[in-house]
Amino acid sequence: EADIYQTPRYLVIGTGKKITLECSQTMGHDKMYWYQQDPGMELHLIHYSYGVNSTEKGDLSSESTVSRIRTEHFPLTLESARPSHTSQYLCASSDPLGRGRYEQYFGPGTRLTVT
Amino acid sequence: SQELEQSPQSLIVQEGKNLTINCTSSKTLYGLYWYKQKYGEGLIFLMMLQKGGEEKSHEKITAKLDEKKQQSSLHITASQPSHAGIYLCGADRSGGYQKVTFGTGTKLQVIP
Numbered sequence: 001e002a003d004i005y006q007t008p009r010y011l012v013i014g015t016g017k018k019i020t021l022e023c024s025q026t027m028g029h030d031k032m033y034w035y036q037q038d039p040g041m042e043l044h045l046i047h048y049s050y051g052v053n054s055t056e057k058g059d060l061s062s063e064s065t066v067s068r069i070r071t072e073h074f075p076l077t078l079e080s081a082r083p084s085h086t087s088q089y090l091c092a093s094s095d096p097l098g099r100g101r102y103e104q105y106f107g108p109g110t111r112l113t114v115t
Numbered sequence: 116s117q118e119l120e121q122s123p124q125s126l127i128v129q130e131g132k133n134l135t136i137n138c139t140s141s142k143t144l145y146g147l148y149w150y151k152q153k154y155g156e157g158l159i160f161l162m163m164l165q166k167g168g169e170e171k172s173h174e175k176i177t178a179k180l181d182e183k184k185q186q187s188s189l190h191i192t193a194s195q196p197s198h199a200g201i202y203l204c205g206a207d208r209s210g211g212y213q214k215v216t217f218g219t220g221t222k223l224q225v226i227p
Contacts, residue, residue, distance in 0.1 A: 004157075031213055041201055041220030043158075048214060059216070090157055094213045103148065104213060106157030 003027055006091050006107035013081055014115055021076045021110045023091035030095060032074040033104065036060060037088040049074055081114045088112075118142065119204055119218035127224045128194050136189045136221045138204035144184045148205040148215060158203065161189075191223075199225045 004025040013019055025032065034047040035058075045058030049068040063085070064078050074093075078085055088111050092104040120139045128134050138147070146165050150158040162171045164180035164187060171178055175192045191198055201222050205215040 006157075033213075035217075041203070041222065043203065043217040045214060045216075058214070088155070092158075103160035103163060104158075104215065106150075106159070108157045109155070111155065 004091065004093055004105050004107040006089075006110050008110060009108060010111050010113075012113045012115060015080075015082055017081050019078050019081055019112070021089055021091075021112070023074045023076070023107055024072050025074075025093045025105070025107075026072060027093065027095065027105070028071060029093035029105075030071065031093060032068065033092040033094075034058070034064075034066060034074070034076050035090040035092065036062065037090055037109075043090065047076065081112075083114045086112060086114050118208075118216055119206055121202075121204060121218040121221045123221060124219065125222040125224075127226060130195060130225055130227050131193055134191050134194055134223070136202050136223075138187045138189070138218050140185045140206060142185070142206075142208075144180065144187070144206050146207040147180055147184075147187045148207070149178050149187070149189055150203045150205060150217075152201040152203060154200065194223075194225045196225045196227055199223055 007022045030051045032049045035043045036046050037043045044060035046062040047066040049055045055066050064076050066076050088109050090109045091107040094104040122137045148163050149161040152158045167182045167184045169180045177190045180187045201220050203220050204218040
């Protein structure tokens, strides 16, 4: 059973507000990821991190930012939320080199609605 | 254009029927993942295929990677309502760094 958590699960917020989506994992994984999922099912990588103090932008341009100060924590921040940010945000982690397993473990997701 | 195309986009089957979902890549696949997602939740890893011709099974789900490594199929035998969800294939384009590109997804409904 994967130990990766996301809070909040659901968030409805007004335009212009600053929000932080939390993601934590207790597996000691070095690699962590943020995906944005459209209502049409496609997942797009927006941020990833290969370890503490390492963050990179993903394939889909995003106005969000991330930080990786601790191995277990990978929060995503939107400084000023807009309706176009409405989406499902999924966090994942992986440790393919450590234990010979290659899959990513996903959190339950945060469904964000910006009104 | 989409790197990983899945077909069909959606599928409704009666319980007990077999079904196949396809994932076609525009580039050679070096690692192909299959995940399942229940509506509104995170993804659950099903299996990973790396070698051309490789086939893996887990319970009633079998996945294959063709010899040319540009197409994978996921086959479910005797479908059950618990198989319902969204199936996504993913490919690691980063040479093992786990930057996965996901396919377009297939929504499966199983009617009792």
